[in-house]
Amino acid sequence: MGVIVQFDFPFPGPFGPEMEQGLKDLAVSITEEPGFVWKIWTENAREREAGGIYLFRDRPSAEAYVAKHTARLAGFGVQNARAKIFEINGGLTQITHGPAA
Amino acid sequence: MGVIVQFDFPFPGPFGPEMEQGLKDLAVSITEEPGFVWKIWTENAREREAGGIYLFRDRPSAEAYVAKHTARLAGFGVQNARAKIFEINGGLTQITHGPAA
Numbered sequence: 177m178g179v180i181v182q183f184d185f186p187f188p189g190p191f192g193p194e195m196e197q198g199l200k201d202l203a204v205s206i207t208e209e210p211g212f213v214w215k216i217w218t219e220n221a222r223e224r225e226a227g228g229i230y231l232f233r234d235r236p237s238a239e240a241y242v243a244k245h246t247a248r249l250a251g252f253g254v255q256n257a258r259a260k261i262f263e264i265n266g267g268l269t270q271i272t273h274g275p276a277a
Numbered sequence: 278m279g280v281i282v283q284f285d286f287p288f289p290g291p292f293g294p295e296m297e298q299g300l301k302d303l304a305v306s307i308t309e310e311p312g313f314v315w316k317i318w319t320e321n322a323r324e325r326e327a328g329g330i331y332l333f334r335d336r337p338s339a340e341a342y343v344a345k346h347t348a349r350l351a352g353f354g355v356q357n358a359r360a361k362i363f364e365i366n367g368g369l370t371q372i373t374h375g376p377a378a
Binding site for chain 1: 281283285292293294296297300301304305307308313314315316317318319320321322326327328330361362363364365366367368370372373374375376377
């Protein structure tokens with residue numbers, strides 16, 4: 177069933193297409209991380225926040241990624257990144273069509 | 278492309294199958310909310326936290342749900358629920374296979 181990684185943090189921008197242009201190579205590299213399944217890139221230009229929701233195959237992969245990405249964000253000047261790892265309740269997620277199978 | 282709703286909060290349990298049993302009817306009702314697309318149910322028994330990641334079709338639907346669910350959680354005794362609404366960066370999400378189309 178995999179595990180969810182949830183990141184969010186203060187972010188000054190850029191957002192939207194400009195963010196996409198700047199982070200395309202990073203996005204490709206993330207798909208090659210051990211245990212990676214998918215990531216949704218989240219952004220809120222009004223509140224100046226960004227983050228991501230990820231599915232990983234297992235908790236060790238998720239923990240390794242959280243450590244790596246937290247350090248990378250610090251390198252981008254992003255402090256106070258909030259990262260959480262969650263198990264998935266499979267039965268309830270199935271009822272609500274969650275894409276986590 | 279839709280918007281992401283992210284909830285997490287302290288939760289004493291139950292988790293896993295027992296949580297599933299208790300919240301099945303709620304899960305079915307959530308699928309009938311305006312603008313709802315999917316929900317992944319998140320839980321962490323060790324840290325005693327739970328939450329959910331949702332895709333909604335648009336921000337007004339997401340905002341209405343956040344208000345409704347925050348009040349419902351308070352009724353369950355869940356205080357300090359943390360809710361965030363994010364836009365999705367479509368280009369980057371496509372690269373990383375995010376299920377948000």
